[in-house]
Amino acid sequence: MAKKVTVNTIQKYKNNNEKFSVLTAYDYSTAKYLDEAGIDIILIGDSLAMVALGYETTHSVGVDEMRIFTKAVSKGVQHAMVVTDMPFLSYHTDISSAVRNCGEMIKNGANAVKIEGFSEYILSVIRRLSQIGIPVMGHLGFTPQFLNSLGGYKIQGKTQEAADEIFKQAKELEKAGVFSIVLEMVPQDSAKYISENLSVPTISCGAGKYCDAQVLVSDDVFGKFSDFKPKFARKYGDMKSLILNCAKQFNEDVKSGRFPSDDEIF
Numbered sequence: 001m002a003k004k005v006t007v008n009t010i011q012k013y014k015n016n017n018e019k020f021s022v023l024t025a026y027d028y029s030t031a032k033y034l035d036e037a038g039i040d041i042i043l044i045g046d047s048l049a050m051v052a053l054g055y056e057t058t059h060s061v062g063v064d065e066m067r068i069f070t071k072a073v074s075k076g077v078q079h080a081m082v083v084t085d086m087p088f089l090s091y092h093t094d095i096s097s098a099v100r101n102c103g104e105m106i107k108n109g110a111n112a113v114k115i116e117g118f119s120e121y122i123l124s125v126i127r128r129l130s131q132i133g134i135p136v137m138g139h140l141g142f143t144p145q146f147l148n149s150l151g152g153y154k155i156q157g158k159t160q161e162a163a164d165e166i167f168k169q170a171k172e173l174e175k176a177g178v179f180s181i182v183l184e185m186v187p188q189d190s191a192k193y194i195s196e197n198l199s200v201p202t203i204s205c206g207a208g209k210y211c212d213a214q215v216l217v218s219d220d221v222f223g224k225f226s227d228f229k230p231k232f233a234r235k236y237g238d239m240k241s242l243i244l245n246c247a248k249q250f251n252e253d254v255k256s257g258r259f260p261s262d263d264e265i266f
């Protein structure tokens, strides 16, 4: 059986110049199939607020919901590393509640947590979590929890100064102890420079091909979520049509009396 992916595996990928894959999952069965497919990291992204719960932004999801999704996903995973995205306000107020909330995810099966943004306070949270054995994935560039202060879904790091600033922040996150950093909606050239000058791996979310890994929201990959599609997402399937077709056939079979058949009764 394939070995469990750990922070050491992830660092080895970086050192050996090997790419790795990250997809989101929010339920047991999906997590099980992603694991079977060989995905390296399964992220319980707070994107679930939109794609699984129908909220408008990621702000509306809380610790209680993330705990349930973390438990479901981790039950389905044997090989991949499981990372829980810490929701808005779960690590922002003080270090002790950050530790408690992140620790809850570990207790419910996560192997690491992801936290967004950069500040002196965020650095102290990362240091504290690292000290108590909770690996942290950072997240820079476009950070959805900062949607209101960034003024919308905007590409970050477009000018040389802005790219330098993201690089400076990434270096600080690395020093504080993160094991990887998501770069979201950063121009490919800026992400390339950042990736080449960091010791920890970068994970591209719309930051081009030179990062060490790629992450996408699985509902975009499967063609399940159809409210909008980010430019950087690639659709590999059409789950929306599959669900619609199955549901329509079931509906017709029930109404015409074709379901259940003699084989489907006791």
Ligand code: KIV
Residues within 6 Å of the ligand: 024, 043, 044, 045, 046, 047, 048, 085, 182, 205, 215, 216, 217
């Ligand atoms: O919430 C999420 O799914 C994410 C990834 C897409 C990076 O943060």
